[in-house]
Amino acid sequence: MSPDLSPDLSPDLSPPGGVPEAWYNVLADLGVELPPTRAAARRPAGPVAIRPNLPKTLVRQSMPLRPFVPIPPPVLAAYRQWRPTPLRRARALEAAIGTRARIYYKDESGNVAGSHKYLTALAQAHYYAEAGVRALVTSTAAGQWGTAIAAAAHRYRLRCRIYMVPGSYDRKPGRRTVMELLGAEVVRAAAPPGRAASLRDAMTEAVARARGSADARWLLGGSEPYAILHSTVIGLEAQAQLAALGEVEPPTLIGYLGGGKNLGGLALPFLRGGHRPPVRAVQSAAYPVLSHGRYDYDSTDDTGLSPMAATYTLGELFAPPPLRAEGMRYRAAPPLISELFRRGLVTPVTYGEDEVLRSARRFLATEGVLVSAEAAYAVHDACEVARGGEHDHRPIVFCLSDHGYYDTDAYRGFLAAGAGTTAPPGLTGDGSRTLEVEHDAG
């Protein structure tokens, strides 16, 4: 059995068929401290007094203190309702693309939010509730984060208000409905005069709302190190599952580059013990933050009100182009992933959206799962790696971070643009399986 996969797992990290009872802190394990943050680029109007926004526990989890952080019992109980998540072999996809590589996907879509983001949402809601906060305020673009926070707030009996980007609010009524069913108040973010509202506007409105309420806090934790830490149960489970399947080769690990939770959640536990498996951060060609960004201080979110962190960034003047994968629309990489990239532990790869969505369509046709537009980037890279020939008879693991059933507008746009007027790739050449696909001229 490979030392990469299981022998150094302590019992609480890989209980048989169970859920790890601790998160993995890669900063502590590598002895790395992230550079200190700097004051926000913009100054909030009002008093100069500082109002702490984060529970200390979350700050401690972003520091290189302990390699393993015990998961609080209430959070672990919630995890056990849908975990461990399945690690599936994509045999039909392998056959369709003609690879001899073994492609696995860690399916994180099987929870109320349909997303890996529920992992940290639960943890953050728990710590805020413990700290006496009674209401959570956040913003959401595609809606996965909002749904995850709504569900977590409901579990801990917290009030919840979510500011949603108008485009998503209008195009994704399913998301909004689920958030409201969970008790959240969903607000269509106000559009500034003369232009459409962006996520930045939704965030700014959420921050202002939280500042004006004594018992509410704005959750900034989409790409913070502690949010990635909470996601490491993905990789800890995957290690045990690969070992149980008899995989002895270190896998190539793949995740899309957004807030870093799915990528880091899957890959970071595999770095334990000094191992260095290939870790591929899949970027959008429209936002090549790691490969084309400069290492500098920038805001960790789009409000300009949060502290600035050292990160790879395309710069404040970068004009953000539209992207169907809303979760990848930010000009800067997460600080933790930036630091790992600086140390050569992460390799960025870049693709355009049409080729990515074609692979997602192939995945739907072969494996029967519609992935989110963001997860489609990981699907596509897994296919590209598998096709390359260098991975014959070797394992590839990608994070199926979110399903796409609430997000069909992204695929509707893909079809409408003419990119999807032929049969799903991978099924052509087999006339008996070719699907008829309507062309949407709209």
Add this chain to the structure above:
Amino acid sequence: MTTEDDLDRKVSEVLAREARATGPVTGRTTLGEGGLGLTSLGLVRAFVALEDALGRELDDAVILAAELETVSDVVDLLRRPSGTTT
């Protein structure tokens, strides 16, 4: 036992270290812009360092309910009985 003078001194030392301040730090020094330049996140990190320096656990609920402008505000918060959990 930490005396009041000790507490003042330790708080100033920890805040100065966390802020990487080069000048003198007194009770009237502001925590944010124009003073130590701490961010909200930096201040919470400073509370973590204070817990370690003082050997006591501080109550998150008290910290999150506070609005703090100067070094003296931090000292006052730490002097409150409710500023510490058991």
